[in-house]
Amino acid sequence: MTLDTLKPGQRARITAVDTDSIDPSDARRLLALGLDTGARVAIAHKGVFGGSDPIAVIVGRMTVAVRRAHARALSVEPAAHTEEVQAGA
Amino acid sequence: MTRQQRLVALAGNPNAGKSALFNALTGARQKIANYPGVTVERKAGRMYSPAGEPIELVDLPGSYSLDPSSPDEEVTRKVVMGEFEGETQPDSLIIVIDAANIEQHLVFAQELLSLGLPTVIALNMVDLAERDGLVLDPAALSEALGVPVIPTVAVRRKGLDELRAALASLDGAPAREPRPSIGLTERRVSAEAIADAAILSETATRRLHAHLDRVLLNPWIGPVILAGILFFVFQAVFAWATPFADALEGAVAWLSQLVTANMGPGLVRDIITEAVLAGVGSVVVFLPQIVILFAFILVMEATGYMARAAFLMDRMMSFVGLSGRSFIPLLSSFACAIPGIMATRSIADPKDRLTTILVAPLMTCSARLPVYAVIIAAFIPRQSVGPGIGLQGLVLFLLYVAGIIGAMVVALVLRRSVTKGAGSGFIMELPKYQWPQLKDLAIGLWQRAWIFLRRAGTIIFIATALLWVLLSFPKAGPGESQVDASIAGKIGSAIHVVVEPIGFNRDIAMSLVPAMAAREVAVSSLGTIYAVDSDDEDETAEAVTASVAARWSLPTALAFLAWFVFAPQCVSTIAVARRETNSWKWPTFMVVYLFALAYVFAGITYWSAVALGL
Numbered sequence: 001m002t003l004d005t006l007k008p009g010q011r012a013r014i015t016a017v018d019t020d021s022i023d024p025s026d027a028r029r030l031l032a033l034g035l036d037t038g039a040r041v042a043i044a045h046k047g048v049f050g051g052s053d054p055i056a057v058i059v060g061r062m063t064v065a066v067r068r069a070h071a072r073a074l075s076v077e078p079a080a081h082t083e084e085v086q087a088g089a
Numbered sequence: 090m091t092r093q094q095r096l097v098a099l100a101g102n103p104n105a106g107k108s109a110l111f112n113a114l115t116g117a118r119q120k121i122a123n124y125p126g127v128t129v130e131r132k133a134g135r136m137y138s139p140a141g142e143p144i145e146l147v148d149l150p151g152s153y154s155l156d157p158s159s160p161d162e163e164v165t166r167k168v169v170m171g172e173f174e175g176e177t178q179p180d181s182l183i184i185v186i187d188a189a190n191i192e193q194h195l196v197f198a199q200e201l202l203s204l205g206l207p208t209v210i211a212l213n214m215v216d217l218a219e220r221d222g223l224v225l226d227p228a229a230l231s232e233a234l235g236v237p238v239i240p241t242v243a244v245r246r247k248g249l250d251e252l253r254a255a256l257a258s259l260d261g262a263p264a265r266e267p268r269p270s271i272g273l274t275e276r277r278v279s280a281e282a283i284a285d286a287a288i289l290s291e292t293a294t295r296r297l298h299a300h301l302d303r304v305l306l307n308p309w310i311g312p313v314i315l316a317g318i319l320f321f322v323f324q325a326v327f328a329w330a331t332p333f334a335d336a337l338e339g340a341v342a343w344l345s346q347l348v349t350a351n352m353g354p355g356l357v358r359d360i361i362t363e364a365v366l367a368g369v370g371s372v373v374v375f376l377p378q379i380v381i382l383f384a385f386i387l388v389m390e391a392t393g394y395m396a397r398a399a400f401l402m403d404r405m406m407s408f409v410g411l412s413g414r415s416f417i418p419l420l421s422s423f424a425c426a427i428p429g430i431m432a433t434r435s436i437a438d439p440k441d442r443l444t445t446i447l448v449a450p451l452m453t454c455s456a457r458l459p460v461y462a463v464i465i466a467a468f469i470p471r472q473s474v475g476p477g478i479g480l481q482g483l484v485l486f487l488l489y490v491a492g493i494i495g496a497m498v499v500a501l502v503l504r505r506s507v508t509k510g511a512g513s514g515f516i517m518e519l520p521k522y523q524w525p526q527l528k529d530l531a532i533g534l535w536q537r538a539w540i541f542l543r544r545a546g547t548i549i550f551i552a553t554a555l556l557w558v559l560l561s562f563p564k565a566g567p568g569e570s571q572v573d574a575s576i577a578g579k580i581g582s583a584i585h586v587v588v589e590p591i592g593f594n595r596d597i598a599m600s601l602v603p604a605m606a607a608r609e610v611a612v613s614s615l616g617t618i619y620a621v622d623s624d625d626e627d628e629t630a631e632a633v634t635a636s637v638a639a640r641w642s643l644p645t646a647l648a649f650l651a652w653f654v655f656a657p658q659c660v661s662t663i664a665v666a667r668r669e670t671n672s673w674k675w676p677t678f679m680v681v682y683l684f685a686l687a688y689v690f691a692g693i694t695y696w697s698a699v700a701l702g703l
Contacts, residue, residue: 025158025437026514031273032153033518034193044299045306047404054403054413054515056306061190063302063519065400065413070514 001078003041004055004071011042012076021073030070034059041076095144096177097136097256100169100201101185102194103151104520106213108132110185110243111148112529114252119532130431138257139250147179154273155200160434169204181207181259183252188218188225188240189521191287195280196273198234205267207259208236211252215240217521222292230287235265244526298393298521305397312401322385323489324482326378326458333377338631341370363557363620369550369613376538378462379455383424383537384530391525395420396517403515409497410504412436412515415445419496422452423489424537426662429454430669440510444503446669447679450662451496451655453489456608460653461488463612467638468646491654495686507678552603553613560621572596572622591688592648592695594641601658608658644698651694655687 006012014037019027035041035057044063045056053068099107112119115134132148149168150161157163164173171178184201186194191212202208212227231238237255241248271279305311345366352358389395395417403413414436422429429449436442453461465481472480504510559577572578581599588598600614612633619636637646657663657680666676 023514026516028156028158029153029437029516032156032158032196033516034196034277036274036277044302045308045400048308048312048401049404050308051404053407054400056302056400056519060192062193063298065396065403065515065517065519067403067407067412067515070516 001076002072003043003057003074003076004052004068006043006076006078008043008046011040011079013079014039014041014074015077016075018073018075022070026070027073030066030074033064034062035064035066035074041074095138095142095180095260096147097144097181097183098147098149098168098179099183099185100149100165101151102153102187102190102197104190104518105151105185105187105194106243107148107151107185109526109529110183110211110213110241111146112532113243113246113249115146136253138260139253140257144256152197154197159437169201169206179206181209181256183256184208184210185213186210188212188215189221189223191218191225192277192281192284195283196276199276199280200270202234202236203268203270205265207265209252209255209259210234210236210238211241211243211248212238213241213243216242216245216247217523220297222290224289224291226287226289230283233283233286244529301522302397302519305394306400311397315398315401318389320486322382323486324478325385326381326485328479328482330377330381334374337374337376338370341366341374345370359561360554360557363617365550365554369546369553370616373542374459376542378458379424380534380538382455382458383534386421386424387530387533388525389420391523391529393520393522396519399517400519407515409501411441411444411500412438414515414517415441418445418449419452422449422454425454425456425540426450426452426659427665430662430665433669438514440504440508443670443675444500444508446666447503447508447675447682448496448500450657450659450679450683451492451499453492453654454608454659456659457653459609459612461485461650463615463634463637464646464650466634467641468643488650488654491651495655499682499686552607552610553617556599556603556614557617557621560618570622572599572618575621577618591652591692592642592645592699593652593691594645596640597645597649604658605660607661608653608656611653611658643703644695647698647703648691648695652687652691655683655690657683657687 003012003014014035017027017030017035017037022030030036039059042058043055044058046052047054054065055068055071057064057066057071099111101107111132111134114136119132119134130150134146134148136144136146138144147168149165152162152165154162155166155169157166167173168176169179169182182201182204184198186198198210210230212225212230215225218225225240227238227240237258239248239252239255241252243249305314345362348358348361348366352361386395389398398420399413399416401413402416406412406415415433418429418432418436420429421432426449429452430446433442433445433449436445465484469481469484474480474483556577559580560572560575562576563574565571565574577599578595580602581595584598584601585593585595588601593601596615596618599618600611603614604611615637616633619633641649663676663680666679667673670676
């Protein structure tokens, strides 16, 4: 599954980054912000007024905003059980 | 050979607290210029070594890596590598790391360290990290990285002496060997290992920012709060500034009386009272409003809320083909389009950036405030339309909304025509929340206020004085009004032919030309025109308001407001757009489309108002 399909509060680990499906400079920026293979992530917030864009992703100790199109390029493996995320804690 | 002053550069990730550290180390001794050939701001200041030796400190743009993905990052790369023409390579580096985000910031730090420059690491904001339950061991970090690591709290001036001492100890020390540069993934793995080894204790404290984000980024409540904040800001700009503006106005009137009382009548007295005091004075009284607006913007930036606002605005911006990143330059443009257009440099996508530059002048900049303020005060009654909501503030808010809607529609059209292309992404760090620091705010506000006052003292003064000369000569014969007889009156009559269909009178036509220098000159020009016309010595903003209320019809006033929502009346903005797009093509396009919109909308407003019998 990909990052955009995670629910808010769900934790996961990035298993692959499909850098070919997005703009090279966007891919570079995602990697620079730590959204790379192996990173532990969680969705903090999703969308505005019921939409599903943009997505606030917690990666490490940081919160990063991305769009669904980028999140779709990040394959993730959800953590065993879903729990309420205390934003990076 | 005399040794040149040492050059030290501050480098690090965005949001590491570099600017706060820069302010703490240099105080107010700062010089802001541009890097030669590019439009990236070069912020330099002077700090002193423990021995009292002056050192030049430059604050490099925040970067995520030396593999640049924006013009800002390109500058950082070139400067630290000594490849920037006209800029010497720094003698040493201070790498700033946010203690609370150490794994991430160590990734870039390692890349910088591989350059081999003498380096000190400032482990910044250790207090906030500890608040979040993260305690670090600087000695372990120093050992792992092979350079001194100094814990600092820039905003509380903690660790500054230690940092200066560590920097001094680098002087004369043998240069470190450049290390082989390793790839991003390897750097990340080793960053995590180094960080893990340096973490003394980590408790899962509930982070303040998670709680705040839960409310402020809530899909439903968040946008409502943002709208509320923006509405409050615009109300405050009008309400809070009034006592200060009144005081300034009183001072200008008092000065004018003083000059009148102590000088014999003559040309010099007329220049001082009618050109200098009436012209410049009527603009300077808007300083409080500009300072208040900038204060809110600086607070939103310093607290970290601005990035949240960008997040909330991203979806709306995506409808018109832009991203949340464009929100920050556009919001800055509410204060002034010049810093707004310069802030577009953080937008990676060239077409996004160009579109943002082209629509930035539609945001209601503070230079339009004087114009709006005079017309609103003259024609809109000071009455309340609800608890805490004044009609005047509401009209002002609607004018801002008109600019925003105009910008959105124009962006939509541009994105489908001249700047067509795939929509770019929105990837942005949301920094943690912080209390704004009074000192940093004060420095920022002072810089903005100074830019405005310098404009008032130069561009606005020259434009107003020139207009006064054109208005005062040749002298009117008996029975003829001075304005009719003057050169400016003749020019105004010629322009009047063009703008008469949209309801403008000759006074407005005359004020439009000097207002090309800066929008607020429209007010000082009207001040000068009416001062010359009535021979009244104190045409302050209040007097302009009275003159306008007596002489203009309501449809004319409304058309004038509509004109200023769109008109590109600012030479500096055009110059900045030229510099940022590196061509005359886009600024020309911008000027033409804005004048066309201004003319059409002023016309629609005038004729609608006339048809409604206003």
